Ligand SMILES: Nc1ncnc2c1ncn2[C@@H]1O[C@H](COP(=O)(O)OP(=O)(O)O)[C@@H](O)[C@H]1O
């Protein structure tokens with residue numbers, strides 16, 4: 145049982161609020177899409193209006209990525225959305241950060257720096273060990289309580305997600321609460337149930353496929369995006385050097401064997417693309433799987449029309465569809481078609497549940513709507529839909545295991 149904001153006597157307390165504002169970043173290194181910030185406005189406004197002193201904790205990107213940036217532009221946008229001043233400090237648990245948090249008044253809000261600027265935050269720990277990291281040991285003494293609203297990161301066992309609730313009273317924010325309500329009962333959704341796994345998180349998607357097929361939750365798993373490309377290679381298709389190099393460079397080469405094992409075990413229920421789209425002379429060019437490999441340098445960037453027709457037929461009989469990850473490189477207009485049409489077809493299914501930060505932004509951009517539920521989480525939503533526990537949720541459920549460290 146998790147405590148929510150309804151159980152929290154907020155006034156006058158200093159609260160660390162973990163949100164997930166991991167968002168697309170523009171060429172200038174600043175926030176390019178505020179959808180994930182908007183999602184947390186209710187939780188943050190409620191805490192501030194109830195007299196909380198709020199220190200916002202969040203990550204942005206992954207080390208080494210172009211979107212691995214500071215949270216200053218997030219803080220600026222949050223101030224606009226909350227319609228009140230929001231401070232920003234370029235550190236998370238330094239003396240300066242702690243001093244800023246100590247000096248908050250009731251109704252004040254500060255955004256602390258990208259938690260992943262500290263290497264510990266990009267590691268996974270058991271909660272008790274996470275509580276001993278520099279981040280948690282440094283910051284917990286200036287906090288009275290912890291609110292986790294970061295459903296989209298709840299599948300990560302990282303210090304800011306599992307460490308704080310081990311040493312502080314923890315509460316689910318409003319986003320976390322509603323996501324757990326909606327996604328907590330996949331067994332109750334009508335069958336046949338189809339999972340569509342696209343996008344680029346290959347190992348997460350293969351975990352999900354194994355789990356939903358083993359548990360009998362999925363009648364069909366349709367593959368697309370980079371996930372579909374990995375399954376094609378696992379099935380013996382020669383996708384050419386460009387796609388293979390991409391998969392290798394992303395560190396997903398070992399996933400090909402896992403995909404092949406899955407096809408051995410559940411091949412009849414796993415659908416693979418029947419054609420792919422490549423770029424040729426600046427245009428989209430579709431190739432049936434039998435016509436592969438493509439020419440040198442051409443990569444499989446989208447699913448083609450014959451795959452769409454095949455997947456549409458499966459969706460016509462479905463009562464529930466669960467989607468994660470775009471079907472292709474939707475950012476390029478030559479390759480947005482697969483995502484637009486596949487997701488469009490999914491809106492006709494009685495219960496349609498979508499997860500994923502990039503997926504949600506693809507849908508907004510392509511103007512596809514009409515889903516039963518669009519989750520703020522991608523990997524977290526899928527993990528939850530397979531009925532696997534989310535470490536950050538378990539840590540909230542378990543509650544404080546250690547004495548709260550004293551502020552000195
Ligand atoms: N065939 C493909 N080749 C390369 N990248 C792809 C392909 N299909 C989809 N992608 C990329 O996958 C990314 C989104 O995947 P992912 O992060 O898994 O989605 P989400 O955030 O919704 O979980 C997009 O940037 C898109 O360009």
Ligand SMILES: O=C(OP(=O)(O)O)[C@H](O)COP(=O)(O)O
Nearest residue numbers: 166296297500501521522523524
């Ligand atoms: O964007 C996120 O996940 P998602 O892409 O699965 O929605 C979360 O912020 C988690 O980020 P991570 O996958 O870098 O740990």
